[in-house]
Amino acid sequence: MAKLTKEKAEKKIKALREKIREHEYKYFVLDDPSISDAEFDQLMQKLIKLENEFPELVTEDSPTQRVGGEVLDEFKKVEHSSTMLSLDNAFGAGELRDFDKRIQKNLDGEDYQYVVEHKIDGLSAVMRYSGGSFELGATRGNGEVGEDITKNMKTIRSLPLKIEEEAELELRGEIYLPKSEFKRLNEIRMENDESPFANPRNAAAGSVRQLDSKIAAQRSLSILIYDLISHSEREFETHLEVFSYLKEQGFKVNWHQSAAEIEAVIDICERWQE
Known part of the structure; x- marks a missing residue:
């Protein structure tokens, strides 16, 4: 069997990553898997094998990088680009109506709608x-x-x-x-x-x-x-x-x-x- 070239390996790796990402999306986001766990594992093992053979082709966004790796000594600090505030509570319909009155006052007649989550x-x-x-x-x-x-x-x-x-x-x-x-x-x-x-x-x-x-x-x-x-x-x-x-x-x-x-x-x- 002819040895796999780096160029062909790169194409195979790209195709496998795209396929794995598609199935991750279906399973973990849509909750609607289209293949079995065993079939998914087979795809992942193929990708791992190729990346082991061509480590220079491993990227940080590859699905194989999800499994965890080195143990950290500590967590580095990260300064946020804008303050992450906490939400205030509203207990009951009365407090929600009071909140809406404040919104109306601040918007001064401008149209708005709510998104409930x-x-x-x-x-x-x-x-x-x-x-x-x-x-x-x-x-x-x-x-x-x-x-x-x-x-x-x-x-x-x-x-x-x-x-x-x-x-x-x-x-x-x-x-x-x-x-x-x-x-x-x-x-x-x-x-x-x-x-x-x-x-x-x-x-x-x-x-x-x-x-x-x-x-x-x-x-x-x-x-x-x-x-x-x-x-x-x-x-x-x-x-x-x-x-x-x-x-x-x-x-x-x-x-x-x-x-x-x-x-x-x-x-x-x-x-x-x-």
Whole structure:
């Protein structure tokens, strides 16, 4: 059998990466897999084999880089480009109506609408993409400075390491542990005589702050993107436009529904509480 040339290997690697990214998107974002786990593993093993044979062709955004690697001594500090604020709570319809009055006053008659989203109980994070590749992931920290958790975030299969548009992006999202994974993780911990996590949020926070990214890779974390802070080439008029763009680029976005006025917001919230 003729030895595989670097040029042919590069083409095979590119095709495998594209196929794997497509199936990761179907499975982890759309929750609609089109191949079995065994078939997916076969694709990954082919890619790993080729990258081992041609290590010079390995890139940071390759699907093989999700599995975790070197153990860090500490997390580096990351200064946020803009402050990551926390949300205020509103308890009941009355407080929502009061909030709407303040909005009306500040907008001085300008048209507006609301976008209602679920509040995910997880860990806020910021992500930066450069040239279409995932470059940096960081925790919220104190709102001004967070910690670099790039290697751990690479293990989150619902976060694309490569997107179609080669622009500079800064995003924000919520890292969380699905309840099914939380249950599975606690069962394993109790079998190993370890203390179970108190809740999914604590489990998610503890997972992304592991110095060994291989441990984070075993935790089956997920992420929902809820905001686009900056884009080097585009501007968006509305939050709904942002969500539409994020979905086009392969991101998993939070459940959302538009509402023309505050009474519609209250109705949506009450229906979700029932």
